[in-house]
Amino acid sequence: MSSSNSHTSTIGAIGAPSRRNTELALLVFAVVIPLFAYMNVGLAISGELPPGMLGYGLGLGLLAGVAHLVVRKFAPYADPLLLPLATLLNGLGLVVIWRLDQSERLQQLGKASFGAFSAAAPKQLLYSAIGIALFVAVMMLLKDHRVLQRYTYISMIAAMGLLLLPLVPGLGKNIYGAKIWIQVGGFSIQPAEFAKIVIAVFFAGYLMVKRDALALASRRFMGLYLPRGRDLGPILAVWAMSILILVFETDLGTSLLFFGMFIVMLYVATERTSWIVFGLLMSAIGAVTVASFEPHVKVRVDAWLDPFSKEVIAQTGTDQIAQSMMAFGSGGTLGTGLGQGNSDLIGFAANSDFILATYGEELGLAGIMAVLLIYGLIVERGVRTALAARDPFGKLLAVGLSGAFAIQVFVVAGGVMGLIPLTGMTMPFIAYGGSSVIANWALVGVLLRISDTARRPAPSPAPNPDAEMTQVVRP
């Protein structure tokens, strides 16, 4: 076709397609993989297909189906990958928790310490259901994430309240040296997991208003932008808060998570490298100071520096870290196969804080890399959502939530693998723990809501009847 005549070109936006069918296909895949794993575990342990296979399969499939239908109805343009990735992790978590339930060693340990052993997998399935319910609620009630912007300071107070709850006498519960649980009815809840989302809302709202002052009003000194004293106020306040969490609740993970999230969001909001330098310096100072006089933290640091020494094991009363590293080592490249490892030697918390060691042993380096990549993909989709979001609040919120997710994965994986001192946090989605699963489903819900707003095509302009009539036709 001859095209030598001239017409003008326009650059138009390609709207992201809806992609709901892609999501459905991936979701089916994400439900089939855990079923395969479940079958594999059953065959390896007892030589026959596990009896609860139909139940768990239907349960997970039903949850995924409900979540998908809700997304289809309420967020049709949302990211197609977040839901399948989260579902796969949740499903794999269920399988591995069930696999650890079958371990006789852990069953005896449970009987010895709590009087009776109760299987964790059914409870985890229940928590997943509650998590999906919260996800559905977020999808249905939060029509526009910008509504959250109105609650900037309320969410600050709410986050503070949630963080302080475990310190309230009678409500808080001290489990193994960390005061991060509260006891409500028969359940223990970790409020910090929920505070993570709430505080991201506060940071996003606050930084959106203050970012110009933080970015521009500064003096240059030795290649670094030194912020003014009054702008340093908020960062100092958050720092003090995270140190206080560390001191009073002895919860290294949460304080690291909050401070890290604030630094990430500050950097994204202001584009100033100096904030990262300040943040790293301040967290180093804080950590070293606290570690030198807080015995609980000091023990953790000792166990990190020398996990195999007899004194340290005697002092901490457990050889969890040593066992965890042995599990990773014995897994090798391709792993021992699901249900055939000995990661239950870790004992207490084998299915929560240390669950990654089971993946490392039974799926090997190849498997754990895949799992970490899936986490990476979730973070990538979060950051991609932030890039696509048009409003600064949505951008900051998406970066903050995915940053928090990434930091949490790093802190837990690093602790279990001996890269950093162990902290009492749970691996999102795969670890046993109600608060963690429920809060992370809510987090994915908020991310999906932002991505739906970001990817929704702009409404097409009203057709202009004059346009057709004023065409210039050249002979």
Added chain:
Amino acid sequence: MSELTLTVMRLGFLAVLWLFVIVAVQVIRSDLFGTRVTQRGARRESGGRQAARQQASPPPQRQQGGGRQSGGRQRRGAPTKLVVSEGTLTGTTVALQGQTISLGRAHDSTIVLDDDYASSRHARIYPDRDGQWIVEDLGSTNGTYLDRTRLTTPTPVPLGAPIRIGKTVIELRK
């Protein structure tokens, strides 16, 4: 359960897990969205096609970017792309497919110049009937320069000759 079955299942599971990761990455790859160059009038495609041909005005053609060559009209030695070699857009290339390329600060230009010295509709580059590429200044404030000379009339662009608009330099390349 035999050792062999378990080994096969173990490796099979790892393969399936990685397959999921790869599929997810493929979905990301196909999930690109952003901007696309569309020729104006492409929306009137179906109805106006016959009439347009009779008026010796070619039917609008939809350009999707990428390396699609227009028919067999490409001459040997003819430029195939336009490259921005200086200025804020350095490195940008636009495939030449017989369409007019408009340059300027206006948002609907093919190349939106972020240049203080550019006018909103600064210049355009288009092929004439022989496929020779022509640059034409559209009455810009600060002028369009081909090499060192300021353009006053539509002028053919030799391969590799710099077209200057403010701080931006554009070349046609093979």
